[in-house]
Structure formats: structure tokens, C-alpha cells
Amino acid sequence: AMIPPNRANPSLHCSKEIKYCGLFCVIIVLQVLYLHCVLHRATVGSRQHGHHYDPRKHVYLPNASFEAILADITISDAAHFLPSNGSLFCFVLTSPKYHRNRVPAVASTWLRRCDHGQFFTSAPIADYETIDHNRVHAVPVPYSTIFKRIPDEYELLFSKTLLALRFAHRVYPEFDWYYKV
Numbered sequence: 001a002m003i004p005p006n007r008a009n010p011s012l013h014c015s016k017e018i019k020y021c022g023l024f025c026v027i028i029v030l031q032v033l034y035l036h037c038v039l040h041r042a043t044v045g046s047r048q049h050g051h052h053y054d055p056r057k058h059v060y061l062p063n064a065s066f067e068a069i070l071a072d073i074t075i076s077d078a079a080h081f082l083p084s085n086g087s088l089f090c091f092v093l094t095s096p097k098y099h100r101n102r103v104p105a106v107a108s109t110w111l112r113r114c115d116h117g118q119f120f121t122s123a124p125i126a127d128y129e130t131i132d133h134n135r136v137h138a139v140p141v142p143y144s145t146i147f148k149r150i151p152d153e154y155e156l157l158f159s160k161t162l163l164a165l166r167f168a169h170r171v172y173p174e175f176d177w178y179y180k181v
Contacts, residue, residue, distance in 0.1 A: 066166065072148055073167075076125070078140035079118050085174030086115030091164055092181045095152045096123045104128035106181075107141050114179070116172060120164045122147035 092106055103125055111117035119125060122145060127138040146167050150156055161180055168178050 066163075069146065069149060069163070070167070070170070074124060074145040076141065076143045079142035079144060082116045082118065082142055084116070084172055087176045088114045088116075088179060089168055089172055089175040089177065090114035090117040090179045090181060091168050092117070092119045093147075093157070093160055093164060094119050094121045094125075095147075096121065097152075099123075099125050100128075103141060104130075104139075108139070116175065117142065118168075119143040120146050120160075120167070122150065122152060 090111060092103075092111065094103060099121070103119060107117075107119075107128065108130060119141060121143055124145060125141045125143045127140050129136050130139050131137075144167070146164060147160060150160060150163070165178060165180065168175075
């Protein structure tokens, strides 16, 4: 009896699913190798030309050092009265267009739960008003104007975050955790 050629050696017979699975694995491996080569070439090339980006060194500080920016900051009285040590330091990045609506909402709710909660902005924040027992009270807002020299642009948000974290840790180093909101 004649054995069909595709059944001559049963160990060489593979189902279509196994063939497709093998082909899929080979394609994935080739893609990973390609991406590795492309990314490796990009990082090696950038280091050779001096364009390696280190975010710790490239915070956007237009024509000023970090110390010069520290000298130009206004820290509100409300921020001075907050604890200078503790477990959690919360900082909220904001801009003047949100001073009247978002700042009072955050300041009057959860920001008080932090050991030290402060707004980082480019301009002073006015006290907001609250009504308690049919009386209007002015509530001071804790803020620091660390963004005076930085334009209010979305593209600079990462640099502002790094600057805020650096400022918070430099001025208030006795906290266990720093939380950016």
C-alpha cells in the first residue's frame, strides 16, 4: 500500500493553526529586533551629537537660574502658617484663569487634608469668600508664585512640574511624600 507523501512521516505534519502561530511569533520577533535597532541607533546618534536629553538639567528657566527664580517668588501668609514638616506635601499647579473657580473648590475641600497643601501659580491668588452661619468669611489661600517667569502654555507643563517639585523639596525638605495634583 502506498502512503501519501504528506502522511509519510507523521512527526513532520503540522496543523494550519501551528503554522500560523509560528509565523506570528517570527513576525513579532522581527518587529522587536527592528525596533531595538532603530531605538538603539537613535540614542547612540543623539549622544554622539550632544543631544541627549536629561530632564533633570533641562527645566525651562528662561534666562534665569533656579536660585534667581527662588529670589523672585512670593509665598503667601497662609502658606507660611502651614506646617513645614509632616507626612504629605500636596502641591497644585494652577494659572490665573482658574483662581476664581477651581482654586476655591480645591482649597475648601480636599487640600486641607494634606499636612501642607499649596498652590503654585504665576500671580497672587486673592482670598475667596465662604458663607458660614449666614456670615461671609474671607478664606486665605496658600500659594507661591513660582511660575512668574514662565509662560502659561500647556507644552511647558512638564517643566513646571519639575520646577515645582524641586522648589517644594528645597523649601520644605522635611516631608515624607510630595504629591503633585
